[in-house]
Amino acid sequence: MKKTGFIAIVGRANVGKSTLLNAMLGEKVSIVSKKPQTTRNRIMGILTQGDNQFVFVDTPGMHKPKTTLGTYMVKAINGAVADVDAAILVADASYLPGDIEKKLIEKLRALDLPILLVLNKTDLASPAQIAETITAYAALGEYASVIPLCAMKNDGVGIVLAEAEKLLPEGDFIFDEDALTDQPERQIASEVIREKILRTTDDEIPHGCAVVIEEFKESRDMVKIRAEIYCERESHKRILIGKGGATLKTIGSYAREDLEKFFGVKIYLDLWVRVKENWRDKPSAVYDFGYKPQDND
Ligand SMILES: Nc1nc2c(ncn2[C@@H]2O[C@H](COP(=O)(O)OP(=O)(O)OP(=O)(O)O)[C@@H](O)[C@H]2O)c(=O)[nH]1
Ligand SMILES: [Mg+2]
Known part of the structure; x- marks a missing residue:
């Protein structure tokens, strides 16, 4: 059973x-x-x-x-x-x-x-x-x-x-036996990048960041991912990019390492930083960045 x-x-x-x-x-x-x-x-x-x-x-x-x-x-x-x-x-x-x-x-x-x-x-x-x-x-x-x-x-x-x-009710499986998550690949990619931002930068910046995957292109032995990181201020953008692009490069290389492990293929990662002022308070931006209400909310 x-x-x-x-x-x-x-x-x-x-x-x-x-x-x-x-x-x-x-x-x-x-x-x-x-x-x-x-x-x-x-x-x-x-x-x-x-x-x-x-x-x-x-x-x-x-x-x-x-x-x-x-x-x-x-x-x-x-x-x-x-x-x-x-x-x-x-x-x-x-x-x-x-x-x-x-x-x-x-x-x-x-x-x-x-x-x-x-x-x-x-x-x-x-x-x-x-x-x-x-x-x-x-x-x-x-x-x-x-x-x-x-x-x-x-x-x-x-x-x-x-x-x-002990608390599982009787019932047929809902997912394939080898399923691991319901997250689409793009969401996994955006979450991994966000994690590296959280780990690389301090305080206000990561909380005001959203990562949008603009391109996720699979070829035979590689996935090309282009992502845009939205932050809330020009000053945050400068910090995210870092001196000579050093911070963004660090975020990118940690993210690529994790993504290669997860997807099991080579990843080409292209990261861009953009500003969208106070997006966390703007319902349309929150929605556009992937935080959409789900069925039973
Ligand atoms: N010392 C210690 N740290 C832990 C343990 N479990 C998790 N952590 C750390 O606690 C921090 C928060 O862990 P998360 O798993 O992100 O916590 P969360 O409850 O999912 O947090 P939110 O998503 O922000 O609600 C991370 O730095 C973890 O490494 C533990 O057993 N011992
Ligand atoms: Mg958590």
Whole structure:
């Protein structure tokens, strides 16, 4: 008998949701950075093991939106949990539950979803701290299970899969057995480039960047990708390009390395930087840059 289920991964920004997803899949489908609000879209990661198909849905970190883009991100979280069989709530093992966690727990309970509580980053917490965090979460209600782990070192991640398996409903597979993600190739390319911007530049700049793939041309042994990076100011553009183009070159070579690994072919990457002032507050620009409302938002 086959089992197939949708499992949303939710939590505040920067707790390691995307890291956990990648660890469970053993492949990188969702970008990761040390800056909060890295994930902007719902991203599906699919894992088929024997008779079980897990469809994990990574979501943006829950936060109070301040821009049109932020509002879109919070809608994406709400849309993602509306239609799943269970949720993995990721929180930091070193911190007691805050407002964001309490509200998320309430929301998941209202939807009657079983919750797997993952307390991540145990490498940064003492055993006493972890125990205290567990006690504080226990006071907020019941969970299908509580799993302290370290996603970054892939330590304890198997337990999440074993526990999630118990929550899968019976049903035929929805995706091919070898499917890994629902993201189109262009979106993967744009996300990988955005990750390298997040990792290469500081503060305001990466949060104000969007990457649009203008060309994605496959030939027999190579893919040519032309991407435009939109930022919010001329001064940001100068920083992104760097002295003599050095920063853009770094972003490009890291991105190319990852993309070659992911697609398994040679990549020719052509990057351009453009300015679109305050695009994060402009609904038409947010939409044009690929942050479109989805069916159940
Ligand atoms: N020390 C430590 N760091 C971790 C662990 N898991 C993730 N991180 C780091 O935490 C940061 C955030 O990780 P992400 O996976 O991007 O977090 P996220 O919850 O998806 O963040 P958003 O997409 O912004 O909501 C990155 O720098 C990760 O390397 C862990 O187990 N231990
Ligand atoms: Mg993320």
